[in-house]
Amino acid sequence: MLSVALSLCLLFAAVCGQTGLSGADKQELLEVHNYFRSKVNPIATNMEMMIWNDDLAVLAQHYAEQCIFDHNPFRTNQQQTFLYVGENLAVNNRLQKNYTREVERWHKEVSEYDFVKDSCTGVCGHYTQLVWATSNHVGCGAYRCPNPVPGFPYRNGLILACNYGPGGNIFGRRPYRTGLRPCSACQLPDHKHCVSNLCSSTPAVKLPAAAVKQLNENKY
Numbered sequence: 532m533l534s535v536a537l538s539l540c541l542l543f544a545a546v547c548g549q550t551g552l553s554g555a556d557k558q559e560l561l562e563v564h565n566y567f568r569s570k571v572n573p574i575a576t577n578m579e580m581m582i583w584n585d586d587l588a589v590l591a592q593h594y595a596e597q598c599i600f601d602h603n604p605f606r607t608n609q610q611q612t613f614l615y616v617g618e619n620l621a622v623n624n625r626l627q628k629n630y631t632r633e634v635e636r637w638h639k640e641v642s643e644y645d646f647v648k649d650s651c652t653g654v655c656g657h658y659t660q661l662v663w664a665t666s667n668h669v670g671c672g673a674y675r676c677p678n679p680v681p682g683f684p685y686r687n688g689l690i691l692a693c694n695y696g697p698g699g700n701i702f703g704r705r706p707y708r709t710g711l712r713p714c715s716a717c718q719l720p721d722h723k724h725c726v727s728n729l730c731s732s733t734p735a736v737k738l739p740a741a742a743v744k745q746l747n748e749n750k751y
Contacts (some may be wrong), residue, residue, distance in 0.1 A: 535600040551592060551603060556709060557583055560671050560693070563634045564661065568726040571662050573646060576716035579667040587612055587670025587694040589696035591618075593694040598676035600683055613668075617660045617698030623687035628673070633691050637661050649705045657701055663699025664707035665718070670694050675684055 541586060552560070561583050568578050590610055594603045598644040603609075606616045621633040637657035644655040660666065671693040704733040708716050714725030 537609055540672065556624060556673070557629075557630070557671070559590070560630050560634065561669065561675025561691070563631050564669055565727070565729060567634065567638045568662050569729050573709040574711075574713050575662075575664055575730065576710040577664045577708045577715065577716070577718055578662070578713070578729050579664055579719065579722060580726060580731040581667055581669045584612075584668040584670040584694075584696060586612060587616065587668060587696055588672055589670070589693040589695045591670055592674070594692075595672040595674040595690045597612045598674065598678065598688075598690060600680050600688075600690065603692075606687050607698070610696075613695075613696035613698065615698040617663065617666060617695035617700060618692045619657045619660055619695075622680055622683050622688045624683075624686070625686050628689060630671075630691060632675070632710075634661070645707065659706045660699045662706050663695070665697055666699045667719075668696040668697040707748070 541648070561581060568575075568581065575741065587610070590606060594606070600620060600622050602618055602620065606618055607613070610616060619637055621636060623633070638661060640653075640655040640658035643651050643653035644658055645652070669689060673689060673691045675689045677686055677687065679686050680690065710716065713728035714730050717723070717725075717730035718727050719730065721732045722732045724734045726734065
């Protein structure tokens with residue numbers, strides 16, 4: 532006889548041990564990251580548009596499959612491109628995946644962050660990494676763990692791990708510069724275009740996507 536948890540898992544086509552992100556999942560995660568980066572308040576003058584990085588995604592996927600809900604202390608040494616790699620993690624037991632909602636949960640920490648004082652009144656590190664201006668590469672992985680995740684009281688927890696390069700949350704620095712006009716302090720020489728308030732190397736991108744429309748309509 533199947534357990535209740537496994538039966539529900541199969542019913543919703545979220546098979547225990549499910550691994551990896553589809554192409555649509557990756558696009559959703561990338562565009563939702565860029566959406567929140569484009570909407571910071573106060574406005575950013577040097578916010579770079581993120582691009583997907585397959586190497587960071589492989590690193591994130593491998594770590595998600597360890598089913599550890601704690602930061603990977605070896606992530607920077609497990610790659611050779613960036614001097615430092617940032618990381619955000621999320622876990623939930625919903626049987627239907629919704630990566631847009633997970634990134635929005637990180638963004639909601641904005642209420643705990645004071646930009647002027649560059650200080651947190653609670654947890655805000657996920658938010659500051661999300662909007663760290665110079666973190667212009669992101670790669671994510673996901674895995675539904677068949678056994679309970681340590682520190683998380685439910686079975687079939689879905690872990691989302693996102694890695695960022697270059698990593699942010701550098702002590703003593705704000706996540707971005709602010710001023711009167713978006714993109715007025717873009718730092719990379721090839722980022723000559725301003726797209727949705729983001730410094731970009733290309734004049735146009737596909738924004739908003741269905742995931743972003745979902746955010747605008749506040750529908751989950």
